[in-house]
Amino acid sequence: xxxxxxxxxxxxxxxxxxxxxxxxxxxxxxxxxxxxxxxxxxxxxxxxxxxxxxxxxxxxxxxxxxxxxxxxxxxxxxxxxxxxxxxxxxxxxxxxxxxxxxxxxxxxxxxxxxxxxxxxxxxxxxxxxxxxxxxxxxxxxxxxxxxxxxxxxxxxxxxxxxxxxxxxxxxxxxxxxxxxxxxxxxxxxxxxxxxxxxxxxxxxxxxxxxxxxxxxxxxxxxxxxxxxxxxxxxxxxxxxxxxxxxxxxxxxxxxxxxxxxxxxxxxxxxxxxxxxxxxxxxxxxxxxxxxxxxxxxxxxxxxxxxxxxxxxxxxxxxxxxxxxxxxx
Amino acid sequence: xxxxxxxxxxxxxxxxxxxxxxxxxxxxxxxxxxxxxxxxxxxxxxxxxxxxxxxxxxxxxxxxxxxxxxxxxxxxxxxxxxxxxxxxxxxxxxxxxxxxxxxxxxxxxxxxxxxxxxxxxxxxxxxxxxxxxxxxxxxxxxxxxxxxxxxxxxxxxxxxxxxxxxxxxxxxxxxxxxxxxxxxxxxxxxxxxxxxxxxxxxxxxxxxxxxxxxxxxxxxxxxxxxxxxxxxxxxxxxxxxxxxxxxxxxxxxxxxxxxxxxxxxxxxxxxxxxxxxxxxxxxxxxxxxxxx
Numbered sequence: 001x002x003x004x005x006x007x008x009x010x011x012x013x014x015x016x017x018x019x020x021x022x023x024x025x026x027x028x029x030x031x032x033x034x035x036x037x038x039x040x041x042x043x044x045x046x047x048x049x050x051x052x053x054x055x056x057x058x059x060x061x062x063x064x065x066x067x068x069x070x071x072x073x074x075x076x077x078x079x080x081x082x083x084x085x086x087x088x089x090x091x092x093x094x095x096x097x098x099x100x101x102x103x104x105x106x107x108x109x110x111x112x113x114x115x116x117x118x119x120x121x122x123x124x125x126x127x128x129x130x131x132x133x134x135x136x137x138x139x140x141x142x143x144x145x146x147x148x149x150x151x152x153x154x155x156x157x158x159x160x161x162x163x164x165x166x167x168x169x170x171x172x173x174x175x176x177x178x179x180x181x182x183x184x185x186x187x188x189x190x191x192x193x194x195x196x197x198x199x200x201x202x203x204x205x206x207x208x209x210x211x212x213x214x215x216x217x218x219x220x221x222x223x224x225x226x227x228x229x230x231x232x233x234x235x236x237x238x239x240x241x242x243x244x245x246x247x248x249x250x251x252x253x254x255x256x257x258x259x260x261x262x263x264x265x266x267x268x269x270x271x272x273x274x275x276x277x278x279x280x281x282x283x284x285x286x287x288x289x290x291x292x293x294x295x296x297x298x299x300x301x302x303x304x305x306x307x308x309x310x311x312x313x314x315x316x317x318x319x320x321x322x323x324x325x326x327x328x
Numbered sequence: 329x330x331x332x333x334x335x336x337x338x339x340x341x342x343x344x345x346x347x348x349x350x351x352x353x354x355x356x357x358x359x360x361x362x363x364x365x366x367x368x369x370x371x372x373x374x375x376x377x378x379x380x381x382x383x384x385x386x387x388x389x390x391x392x393x394x395x396x397x398x399x400x401x402x403x404x405x406x407x408x409x410x411x412x413x414x415x416x417x418x419x420x421x422x423x424x425x426x427x428x429x430x431x432x433x434x435x436x437x438x439x440x441x442x443x444x445x446x447x448x449x450x451x452x453x454x455x456x457x458x459x460x461x462x463x464x465x466x467x468x469x470x471x472x473x474x475x476x477x478x479x480x481x482x483x484x485x486x487x488x489x490x491x492x493x494x495x496x497x498x499x500x501x502x503x504x505x506x507x508x509x510x511x512x513x514x515x516x517x518x519x520x521x522x523x524x525x526x527x528x529x530x531x532x533x534x535x536x537x538x539x540x541x542x543x544x545x546x547x548x549x550x551x552x553x554x555x556x557x558x559x560x561x562x563x564x565x566x567x568x569x570x571x572x573x574x575x576x577x578x579x580x581x582x583x584x585x586x587x588x589x590x591x592x593x594x595x596x597x598x599x600x601x602x603x604x605x606x607x608x609x610x611x612x613x614x615x616x617x618x619x620x
Contacts, residue, residue, distance in 0.1 A: 031435065032435065035434070035435035035436070039431075039434055039435070039509075041508055041509035041510060042427075042428050042431055042434055042509055043428070045424040045425070045427060045428050045509070045510075045513075046424070046425055046428045046440060048421060048424065049421050049422075049424060049425035049428075049479060050425075050440075050443065052421060052475070052478050052479055053443050053444060053447065053479070055460075056457075056460075056475060056476045056478070057447040057451065057452065058447075058452075059452070059456075059460055060451070060452020060453065060456035060457045060460055061450065061451070061452045061456070062452075062456075063452055063455075063456030063457075063459060063460055064452060064453065064456050066455070066456065066459070071459070077456070077459045077460055077463050122352065125345050125348060125349060126349070128341070128342070128345050129345070129349070138349055138352075138353065140603070140606055141353050141356055141357060142352060142353075142356055143606060143609075143610070144356065144602065145356060147534060147538075147598055147602060147609075148538070148595065148598065149537070149538035149539070149540065149556050149594070150538070150540070151538075151540050151556045151557075151559050151560045151563070151594075152538075152556075152559070152591055152594060152595050154560070154563060155363075155559060155562075155563050155587060155590075155591045156359040156360075156363060156591065158563055158587075159359075159362065159363055159366065159584065159587065159588060159591070160359055160362065162584065163377075164374055164375050164376065164377040164584065165362075165377070166358075166362055166379075166380055168377060169377040169378070169380065172377065198355070198356065198359075201352075202352075202356070206610055206613055206614070207613070207614075210614050229335070229337070230335075230337070230338050230341065255449065262454075263540075263541055267560060267563070267564075281454065284453070284454055284455065285454060288454065288455045288458070289454075289455075289458060289545070294455055294459065297454075297455045298453065298455040298456060301453035301454055301455055301456075302453060304453070305450055305451060305452075305453050308449075308450075309449055309450045312449055313449075
């Protein structure tokens with residue numbers, strides 16, 4: 001996740017490439033007609049992509065009305081008749097919903113707690129590696145897991161944690177009981193967060209390493225003049241230097257907080273680990289696509305998406321007010 | 329950085345740093361080494377938990393078993409085919425829209441950007457998407473994989489940033505020489521954008537190569553699966569408790585080494601190409617994210 005800074009420049013009105021055209025436009029009136037006549041070829045390039053967004057992104061957003069309408073499979077994708085908040089009330093009174101809600105918060109929170117700061121730490125450590133070739137090797141190795149399919153990651157996790165896998169072999173070697181990790185709800189969170197860190201930590205360092213190279217060497221020079229040791233230099237120069245990057249990534253992480261990796265949970269969990277592993281999105285999948293309660297599942301899914309939207313909007317506002325960095 | 333930095337404390341730190349980073353490397357690579365060792369080991373050695381980094385009871389039997397399953401190769405071919413078609417379509421769509429968004433004088437440009445960016449923060453969700461795709465009749469067709477993912481907004485913004493950085497004068501000169509917009513895009517802009525195009529092709533190709541969920545959702549016929557779904561079904565079968573309920577308990581135990589071999593064969597293309605493409609990815613991400 002690394003989009004943020006591209007967004008802000010896009011929003012700020014750019015210096016006009018053709019000032020004359022800009023001035024003409026501001027006169028208002030029939031300027032749309034003129035723009036269409038002049039740029040119709042450009043607009044024509046946007047038609048198919050706009051159609052894509054309309055059909056595959058915005059239609060499903062509107063399709064969420066089935067959360068308030070009775071949906072019949074095979075009928076209209078926008079449902080048959082209004083039922084008001086029936087499905088919302090239904091899930092608010094559903095004990096399973098509250099269980100998966102809690103699981104979502106816990107998994108999301110743990111992921112944030114580990115997957116956000118660890119790339120910063122790793123980036124700082126990598127930054128202290130002097131030998132160029134060694135540094136490049138370390139980066140290549142740590143980026144690697146990012147390129148793997150989630151299915152392969154799940155497969156690796158299952159093999160490593162299996163009863164005949166190396167972790168249990170080690171436990172047997174030191175004389176402990178073997179643990180069937182994948183069947184034990186107490187272990188699910190550890191496995192989930194652990195594999196998440198394994199897959200994302202290296203890739204997460206890229207932006208920080210880039211930010212580190214932009215820090216002015218004179219700042220370190222000055223800090224040393226003032227008698228700062230290595231640690232003080234890190235504290236007073238390095239960390240402030242990467243703060244905008246960190247804040248932006250934090251906002252994005254908070255935004256995806258609710259959408260904890262559906263695919264990975266789905267691949268790793270099983271009925272035995274539901275008590276800790278089942279999250280909102282997997283519950284939506286089972287309710288909607290396996291039990292065919294489309295409207296009910298859509299209501300839960302809509303709730304999840306709205307909470308996510310509120311989270312990212314508020315994180316953005318808070319960060320703009322407090323540290324002056326924001327996505328837009 | 330200079331020698332007077334090499335205090336005793338700092339030297340201790342350097343040692344500590346070396347140890348930590350070595351650990352990171354070991355932890356990152358260990359799963360790959362272990363799976364490779366398992367893929368060449370005998371079933372009995374794996375079951376006894378004896379396989380670590382070196383194959384025990386070396387044999388190639390499992391490779392022969394997996395390689396002789398025609399479905400594995402069918403699904404492998406599907407993956408290649410889906411990846412090529414999906415990447416091609418995604419590139420056309422993304423390039424066109426990014427080029428439009430990069431034109432700063434264009435009226436309504438802010439709206440066009442907003443249409444794309446908003447979808448990063450709010451989306452329809454699983455159920456409405458599923459209902460839409462099925463009612464469009466895209467089940468069991470490649471379109472269910474390709475069309476809903478034809479534009480990644482992240483890639484779009486990277487390309488837009490790149491197009492914006494191209495010199496405007498060149499395009500204006502081409503316009504004066506009589507090229508229309510399509511001509512300018514095709515003959516002037518794209519040839520100048522080879523680097524970003526290569527990066528975007530990689531981004532898309534890897535994500536389509538790795539994807540599994542769309543195929544899992546919308547394809548019922550196993551001869552249409554990509555290899556990722558083949559692998560996921562192996563894994564789900566082996567846990568003996570997947571989401572299909574009743575049948576779960578009776579699902580046959582798939583040999584751990586069959587899983588290992590399938591994982592190795594699926595991951596191999598990525599590992600082979602990885603050293604060559606990695607730097608493109610890194611520069612692509614930088615392009616998208618670092619702006620002063």
